[in-house]
Amino acid sequence: MTRPVVGIIGNSALLNDSYPAHAGGVMNSQAVAQVADCIPLLIPADPRYLSVPELLEVCDGFLLTGGRPNVHPSEYGEEETPAHGAFDRSRDAITLPLIRACVERGQPFFGICRGFQEVNVALGGTLYPEIRDLPGRMNHRMPPDGTLEQKFELRHSVRFSEDGPFTRLFGAPEVMTNSLHGQGIKTPGKAVVVDGIAPDGTAEALYVEGAPGFTLSVQWHPEWNAANDPVSRPLFRAFGEAVRAWHCGQLYPVPAVARLSA
Template sequence: MSRPVIGVIANSHLLNDTYAVQAVGDMNLEAIAAVCDALPIIVPALPDIVALPDLMNSFDGFIFPGGRPNVHPEEYGEEPTPAHGEFDRARDRLALPLIRACVDAGLPILGICRGFQEMNVAFGGSLHPEIRDLPGRDNHRMPPDGTIAEKFAMRHTISFTPGGVFHRLMGTEQVVTNSLHGQGIKTPGSRVVIEGWAPDQTPEAVHIADAPGFALGVQWHPEYQAGIDPVSRPLFAAFGDAATNWANGKRSPVRQIA
């Protein structure tokens, strides 16, 4: 039997500051292949050449990964400021409607970092431009120096809603994760259910209420060492199971995730 096919939404990038490319981190692709037992395919975030119906008919699930550019604040009714950083409007135009279409259809999605924020904005939520500037909040950004292992090192605990989707999935109410983000949820979207919080009460895990398929998002980066990390592996494994079910004509409602 062929493996399910997972689309990974790319980010715009400039090679040598001049040549435009679409890029996805190897860690995302490796996690899909190793833990989901699926075929990862990079999807260019170029809505003028990638049509939603084609995507919906071609893939068994989508991962919306992290990326340096942030969701443009105009997508949630605010004005851009220097604190919002860089933007990728093409990814905004592809990712936000694709998230809504996937949720409506029950096609599995997993949002990671920027993808987590995209899920919130897709359902009418808003974002803080810089978490570390808020009173009582910690600095969640990537450490500026060090090796990859040091940048992706465990940074803080996350507490889950007792009995919720993530508690059931992880088998525990508290885990430890990395932290590499500047922005975060300000106002949750209409169907966005927050189920995980950092010690400073920054939202870190969400699901989409009443979604007919797998629709989870996390603010941390589970793709790092996904095959051996006790938090990352069950998340990717569950997503992979949902994609396999979709490929076989079955849905995996959020309420059934265990």
Template sequence: MSRPVVGIIGNTSLLNDQYPIHAAGTMNTVAVAQVSGCMPLIVPSDPALVSVDELLETCDGFLFTGGRPNVHPEEYGEAETEAHGTFDRARDALALGLIRRCVDRGQPFFGVCRGFQEVNVAMGGSLYPEIRDLPGRMNHRMPPDGTIEEKFELRHDVTFTQGGVFHDVLGATKVRTNTLHGQGIKEPGARIVIDGFADDGTPEAIYVRGAAGFTLAVQWHPEWDAANDPVSRPLFQRFGAAAQVWADGKRQGLLQSA
């Protein structure tokens, strides 16, 4: 039997500073294939090329990845400033609507870093442009120097709600995570449950209240060393199991209608 298909929502970028590409990090595809047990499919994040309806029918689940571009503040009713950084309006146009449709259908998705922020914005929430500028907050950004291992090393704790969804998935109320983000949740969207916080009060783990499917999203990067990290592995495994349930249901529906 074929594996469930997970659409990986990546970013538009430039290869060698001149050749435009649609890309997703290798660590995302490896985590989906080797830990979630699904077939990774990198999606060109542009509604001029793919439609939400096509993606919903083609894929069994979606991974909304991190990336340098931020969600444009117009998506949550605020004006653009220099602090908001760079943008990918095509990804905004595709990802936000796709998240809403997945919530409505019960189709599973997993949000990571920018994907975490997309989930909040898609549900009506807003973002701070720069967490480190807020009183009492630490700098959550990627260290500018060092090896890739040093940039992704675990840097702060996240504490989850006792008896909450993340406690159930991870079997712990406190875990150690990496941190490589500049923005963060300002106001949570409708039905967004903040289920985990960093020690400085920054929201780090959310899900959509009352959604039928897997809707977990985290502000850190669990795709890093996902097969070996005790926090990353169960998240990707549970996401893969949800995609398998969706795929099985889709196959049964096709068989019943044949």
């Protein structure tokens, strides 16, 4: 049987500081192909080239990747400030309606970092522009120097609800994760359940309550070393199971995650 297709949301980039490109991290494709066991398909997230209905037909599931540009604050009713950083309005125009459509249809998605934030905004939530400026919060941003191994090293714990899907999936209520983000959830969107938090109270894991399909999303970057990491591997395995279920005409809601890990 042909493997199901996961659309990997790409980011705009410049090659050699001059050539426009649609980019996707190799580690995202590796995680989808080798751990989720699906075909990775890089999506140019720009409404000039494709539409949400077309994506829903072509792909079985979606990986909402991280990216340096942030969701534009107008998408959650706030004015743009320098603290909000750079933006990618074309990606906003694709991912936000795509998430809403997937939630309604039960089509699986897995949100990572910016993708995690996109899920919240798509469902009516808001974001803090800079976590490290909040009283009592740590600096969650990527270390500016060092090797990739040092940038993606485990930096803080995340604690989950005792009876939630993440605890069931990992077989533990607390794990260690990397941290490479500046923004974070301020108010959760409609039906967004924040199921994991960092020691400083920053939201780190969520799912959409009542959604008919897979909606697990995380603030950290599980695509790093996904085949070997004991936290990353079960996330991508569960996502792969959900995508295969959709490919076969079946739904795979959050409770199915608990059955997989039982």
